[in-house]
Amino acid sequence: MARTFAERHILLLKALLPLLLLPLHVIHPAVARAVNRTIDDELGDSVTGLKPVYSPATSWHQGASCTTCNIRPGLVNTARVFGGTWHDSTAYPGDAPHTVSLTFEGTAVYVFNLVANAVPRTATLANLTFCLDGEPVGEFVHVPDGTSDVLYNVLVYANASLPNTRTRYPSR
Numbered sequence: 001m002a003r004t005f006a007e008r009h010i011l012l013l014k015a016l017l018p019l020l021l022l023p024l025h026v027i028h029p030a031v032a033r034a035v036n037r038t039i040d041d042e043l044g045d046s047v048t049g050l051k052p053v054y055s056p057a058t059s060w061h062q063g064a065s066c067t068t069c070n071i072r073p074g075l076v077n078t079a080r081v082f083g084g085t086w087h088d089s090t091a092y093p094g095d096a097p098h099t100v101s102l103t104f105e106g107t108a109v110y111v112f113n114l115v116a117n118a119v120p121r122t123a124t125l126a127n128l129t130f131c132l133d134g135e136p137v138g139e140f141v142h143v144p145d146g147t148s149d150v151l152y153n154v155l156v157y158a159n160a161s162l163p164n165t166r167t168r169y170p171s172r
Helices: 004-028
Strands: 051-053 099-106 109-116 126-132 137-141 152-157 166-170
Touching: 109 126, 126 152, 137 152
Parallel strands: none
Antiparallel strands: 051 099, 099 166, 109 152, 126 137, 126 166
């Protein structure tokens, strides 16, 4: 029996239809989801292993183990500090900038600090400048309020609108 042109194409389409639909069942769409990672001052990024770089290295001290620092355990409740560690640095007018740099990939960055108020024999004015890829993007200033309170997990910089590329974050 002779089939018309249309009938032959319908039969061909019926024969190929299962093959055309097969990839829809086999290929699962990739779903991107945001993940939060904390980059610790001491341990760094738990996924990449990258650690913050402190410069000049001799001007920074691991606060939790520093015996000559005035902001140390006792004044600081280490149970309230992420990982129980923090880095300490005091800069004076004329000093080279004291910086923390890290490289990360993501669409947001949130920086939390330990902020001290009045501590005997210690300058506790916090004056921070934040840069992304070398460009200034924010500042944080804390003038001590005269109390001896230590402030924990203070959000000092937030940016949730970064392109999803590798970013170099230096702060000073």
